[in-house]
Amino acid sequence: MRKSYLFSPGPTPVPPAVLAANAEPMVHHRGPDFREVYERTLARLGEVYRTQSPVLLFSASGTGAMDSAVTNLCRPGERVAVVVAGAFGERWAKMCNHYELDVARIDYAWGERPNPDEVASAVRESGAGVVFATQSETSTGVVTDVQALKSAVGDAVLVIDAVSSLGAVPLETDEWSLDVVVSGSQKALMCPPGLAMASVAEPLWDRLPSSRSFYFDWKATRRAQEVFDAAFTPAVSLIRGLDVALGLLLEEGLDEACERHMRLGRATRAGIKAMGLELFSPDDDSSAVVTAIRTPAGIDAPRLLRDLRERHGVTLAPGQGALKPDVFRIGHIGWFDIFDIAVALAAVEVGLTELGAEIERGVAVGAAFEAYELPVAAA
């Protein structure tokens, strides 16, 4: 009977209409019923990416799309630059090392926001022709200005991990000339995990080397998608859900969804600060995806999360890496409204109180509503 509340920054809650589409009876992936869904899904992905270039769809985790970028763009020994400011930047670096690229790391402390001009000059110094970066670093809540980054790095090919940001913060693939943008289904796209995407700007196609991956071969994937087929049997039920979810997102409007996420972040921060807690993620409107928070002195973050989950059915996310003991995160990506934030804040308040933390009680939810700018009736 106990209700469950999910504030993980991926997988995120899935709307009932999407779950229902996931559960429709199976159809053949080459039949006309599915082809129609597939064609529409690919078109909607282009709308959400805001690109005329192909968006390739893979049956895989988001990491699969990241893998496809490394294996389709780069040859062994090639000089590349990787911006590392958290766990997902580390993943780019690990992957580039795995594929024996010559990696120039551009390191920032976890929680710092990479500076586009600094990055660009480090890239120039390194001699790298391809740059891997992260739009929303889910481990820290930091969102990088990828428009400025592309302007700054100029002719270098810029590959953006937008797994947790696509649909939550502004991303203009074509207008900002982003070369490659990878994403996944299980964040702001409000779907279960299992689908990954990569947009590949038209000018790149003529100079791609042959893919180092068979499964993630961009050219083979594009050829299949051009006739609304998939290179290999696609995840039919997940794609049907994605079709519905993208429809919901476009119905709300992409700009409106980004505005909503921005206000959800604002509301979360206002509530957290009203409680007297310290933010780990930046205290500005760029923090629209996930809010990272320091636990008060003497409070063990993993203990707080375990209590909330076991006693109250509320799942928040732990800090990653070295942040684990004293940082926790509230994801507000995808299918969230201000009432969800009220639940998350109320849960944090209850959990901290139970652990004996000295916090301001009874003010967080009101502060959140005020920051969200939803009028609350006077008492």
Next chain:
Amino acid sequence: MRKSYLFSPGPTPVPPAVLAANAEPMVHHRGPDFREVYERTLARLGEVYRTQSPVLLFSASGTGAMDSAVTNLCRPGERVAVVVAGAFGERWAKMCNHYELDVARIDYAWGERPNPDEVASAVRESGAGVVFATQSETSTGVVTDVQALKSAVGDAVLVIDAVSSLGAVPLETDEWSLDVVVSGSQKALMCPPGLAMASVAEPLWDRLPSSRSFYFDWKATRRAQEVFDAAFTPAVSLIRGLDVALGLLLEEGLDEACERHMRLGRATRAGIKAMGLELFSPDDDSSAVVTAIRTPAGIDAPRLLRDLRERHGVTLAPGQGALKPDVFRIGHIGWFDIFDIAVALAAVEVGLTELGAEIERGVAVGAAFEAYELPVAAA
């Protein structure tokens, strides 16, 4: 309102309990709720594979597991042998060529059954240390005796594509000393597409080179699975469905499921022959997975399939490659019983009659029931 009937040999029909599991509200993949499901699913996979060695689970199409075998076992330039007797043998060959292995093809005509002793002597001649083969060649309906094949090739590492056969025909991974067996969720495992598996025999682990794929890295995947985690966010909803589906399969009993598939194949062939049609797949009990049938002279197979789909809502599968114009296939993999075969045969009879084919009418369904050995009440 029109009902739909799916006889594709993948994706196959998904039982309602599995669809319902696919549609459960999202949970975090590292929370205890999901961990329990994941642990049970991995254990059940071992039972279905009949192996004590790890079965690695990937969020990908079945081809992803094939890719993992090539990239984790072989180095560029390595001599390997590939048994090619249909579209999926061709896929092994294409993939091995893509990864720049030195490929010795062992070719059979599509529809022929590879002979284990012949294959073994070709392997010895080739000097290959790794052999790629297909248990159930879905394009032709031919099932290879992989137990005999392993005995014959001896010390060579044998990699078996069991995508369409696992759960439908006997497969004793450990007893037959099969080195690597890859499969997928969307065939006899009765799930939507999007999950792929590979069992890797214990003795291989010590001599694996480093993986050429990051996403499909066997060692990293094993390390994560040993603590019931996944290397990357797994396809949570599909895994929940797989847990339920494997439970159904094990509840029926693996031997019983294989016996059922054998009898479904027998029933299908009996019905087809009673109509006066010619089988393309072998007319013996090995043809338990999919039945391939030649259309009568003058009847275009794609036209028959289109009519059945558009007029009657019945999806059969086309012939692949050169077989397209005059072969069609009835899949009976996974969630099928004899009444489904009655539908498929009745549909073929109706479709061929509408196209003016001279066939024996009114006898196929009765012949199928008789061959299945289900008593039909006397009139």
